Amino acid sequence: MSKVPLSRRPFTASAAGVGTSLMLSLLLSACGGGSGDNVGEPPAPAPAPTPTSVAVPGAPSGTFDTLGTAEFSLRYGVERYDFVWSPSAQATHYELWEDPDGPGPLPEVQAGNAITGTRHTFEISQLHQRVNATYRLRECNGTSCSFRATTLAPDALRAHFLFDRQGSSVLAPFNATAGTPVLVSADLKTLVIGAPDPVSTTTLPRPAPAVDNSAVHVFVRSAVGVAWQPQARLQASNRRAPACNNAAQDYCHSSSFGAGLALSADGNTLAVSATGETSNARGVNGDQANTDSLAAGAVYVFARTGGSWSQQAYVKASNTPARNNTWCNLSYWATQPCDGQNFGASVALSADGNLLAVGAIGDDSKSTGVNGDANDTSAVFAGAVHTYARTGSTWAPQAYLKASNTDAGDGFGTSVSLSADGSTLAVGAIFERSSATGVGGNQSDNAQSPFGAVYVFSQDRGSWSQQAYVKAPVNTVVGGTEPMSYFGGRTALSAHGETLAVGSVRGMAYVYARTQNTWQAQAHMFPAGPNVIRFGEAVGVSADGNSVVTAAQDVGSEASAFTLYFFSRTAGTWSQ
Numbered sequence: 001m002s003k004v005p006l007s008r009r010p011f012t013a014s015a016a017g018v019g020t021s022l023m024l025s026l027l028l029s030a031c032g033g034g035s036g037d038n039v040g041e042p043p044a045p046a047p048a049p050t051p052t053s054v055a056v057p058g059a060p061s062g063t064f065d066t067l068g069t070a071e072f073s074l075r076y077g078v079e080r081y082d083f084v085w086s087p088s089a090q091a092t093h094y095e096l097w098e099d100p101d102g103p104g105p106l107p108e109v110q111a112g113n114a115i116t117g118t119r120h121t122f123e124i125s126q127l128h129q130r131v132n133a134t135y136r137l138r139e140c141n142g143t144s145c146s147f148r149a150t151t152l153a154p155d156a157l158r159a160h161f162l163f164d165r166q167g168s169s170v171l172a173p174f175n176a177t178a179g180t181p182v183l184v185s186a187d188l189k190t191l192v193i194g195a196p197d198p199v200s201t202t203t204l205p206r207p208a209p210a211v212d213n214s215a216v217h218v219f220v221r222s223a224v225g226v227a228w229q230p231q232a233r234l235q236a237s238n239r240r241a242p243a244c245n246n247a248a249q250d251y252c253h254s255s256s257f258g259a260g261l262a263l264s265a266d267g268n269t270l271a272v273s274a275t276g277e278t279s280n281a282r283g284v285n286g287d288q289a290n291t292d293s294l295a296a297g298a299v300y301v302f303a304r305t306g307g308s309w310s311q312q313a314y315v316k317a318s319n320t321p322a323r324n325n326t327w328c329n330l331s332y333w334a335t336q337p338c339d340g341q342n343f344g345a346s347v348a349l350s351a352d353g354n355l356l357a358v359g360a361i362g363d364d365s366k367s368t369g370v371n372g373d374a375n376d377t378s379a380v381f382a383g384a385v386h387t388y389a390r391t392g393s394t395w396a397p398q399a400y401l402k403a404s405n406t407d408a409g410d411g412f413g414t415s416v417s418l419s420a421d422g423s424t425l426a427v428g429a430i431f432e433r434s435s436a437t438g439v440g441g442n443q444s445d446n447a448q449s450p451f452g453a454v455y456v457f458s459q460d461r462g463s464w465s466q467q468a469y470v471k472a473p474v475n476t477v478v479g480g481t482e483p484m485s486y487f488g489g490r491t492a493l494s495a496h497g498e499t500l501a502v503g504s505v506r507g508m509a510y511v512y513a514r515t516q517n518t519w520q521a522q523a524h525m526f527p528a529g530p531n532v533i534r535f536g537e538a539v540g541v542s543a544d545g546n547s548v549v550t551a552a553q554d555v556g557s558e559a560s561a562f563t564l565y566f567f568s569r570t571a572g573t574w575s576q
């Protein structure tokens with residue numbers, strides 16, 4: 001396995017172009033007249049005899065995608081804008097001003113004050129409140145202040161790079177500040193932003209709010225480049241007070257409605273997960289009023305007709321625990337098995353919106369394979385995936401999927417990804433512990449720390465089977481001794497389901513390709529330098545499978561600066 005050290009290409013103007021065309025190509029592919037047209041006509045990726053190993057040098061440098069002039073400009077960061085301006089000899093300090101709705105009625109407010117240098121980083125939180133925001137710079141001396149002439153109107157989507165064909169942001173796992181899932185539809189005219197109520201943290205106002213304010217905000221625009229218009233603010237049909245675990249209300253949780261999102265290609269079908277939802281209902285459209293099963297989780301499907309949204313289904317697992325008194329709403333970082341089914345930990349829709357896959361990482365059944373015993377509870381936190389199919393506007397449970405080697409603690413369902421036609425499903429299980437490498441290895445042992453695994457399923461008219469058991473090609477971080485771990489925290493499938501990208505929390509991204517129903521490892525990408533961390537934690541893949549994007553954090557330069565890395569495939573070989 002030869003290593004291919006390549007010069008790093010941070011998010012430069014040319015890389016931005018790659019990103020844009022990548023997004024457009026995948027979106028165009030996804031919306032081309034329905035998902036079924038291409039079934040059976042997948043592109044045939046050239047198989048590589050051995051995986052390509054792509055080392056990414058870790059020294060941060062380079063230019064960035066920018067907007068504005070030397071007088072006042074910004075460069076797009078990951079969920080942030082880095083404002084830069086030319087110095088003024090008279091200025092003692094500078095102020096950054098934001099008009100959250102641009103030309104709309106909201107007033108301009110100060111977003112950064114008493115800045116003595118010539119740059120300022122603005123973290124984009126509460127995106128739904130600033131999708132049309134504009135920014136100006138004011139310079140001040142001892143007696144007065146004056147605005148500079150330039151007004152910047154950035155495209156917020158460029159700071160929330162959307163590359164996953166399923167629509168969710170490749171950056172979602174990095175979302176420490178805003179906790180904001182963001183999706184955009186295939187035609188780039190519908191924008192969906194999740195805003196789970198922050199009461200779901202342990203720091204809360206007392207008393208806890210009487211009503212869970214979790215919501216999802218939908219915006220539309222008539223064309224790319226014009227302002228977004230708010231279309232809807234969606235909330236759960238059974239919105240209620242946050243669940244508190246004692247009278248002092250020192251540990252309360254919202255439903256986390258909006259924590260997970262999935263969107264059909266045309267933007268008319270939206271699935272919203274609420275991992276903290278508490279009813280013990282089972283199946284579709286059960287009793288929403290029940291509150292007996294903490295952190296059971298639910299998914300709400302919304303449909304849009306003529307610009308008007310309505311809730312189409314209230315979706316629960318087929319085996320929701322009748323009662324659970326222990327709160328444990330698992331996060332991406334969870335390392336401990338715990339109670340709570342966490343249905344909705346991951347969610348995906350097919351391009352036509354007629355197939356829904358939902359991960360329930362707290363599923364306790366020891367069963368394996370397809371449609372096994374869902375009522376067994378002997379494997380705590382083994383995890384499961386439930387699928388649902390829509391006929392007309394009616395949803396029904398379709399399948400109950402488990403790993404081929406189910407064990408307690410595996411967290412099967414950490415991530416889910418569907419091909420456009422819904423015939424291929426990838427499921428991550430980040431705590432799986434076998435020492436197998438590559439595809440189809442020995443899955444029976446539990447000799448390792450949580451390396452993680454990915455399982456690929458395929459279906460024919462609703463009949464599912466597991467197609468591959470996928471592990472990392474190596475079990476250590478290349479060039480180091482640290483064990484690889486949490487493989488499968490993120491999965492992404494190309495439109496045809498023939499290319500699979502997998503992210504691991506610790507340091508690598510992987511690509512696998514399928515030929516004639518056989519999967520093999522095609523590449524793994526990793527940072528060669530010490531200053532890049534969280535590489536591979538998030539991955540996205542283009543519709544044609546020939547482009548992969550991942551993000552990483554540079555710790556050698558600016559604090560918390562994230563950079564995107566693009567890779568492309570030519571004749572089965574990957575390079576940066």
Ligand SMILES: [Ca+2]
Pocket residue numbers: 099100101102103104105106107108
């Ligand atoms: Ca305004």
Ligand SMILES: [Ca+2]
Pocket residue numbers: 405406407432433434443444445446
């Ligand atoms: Ca195992």
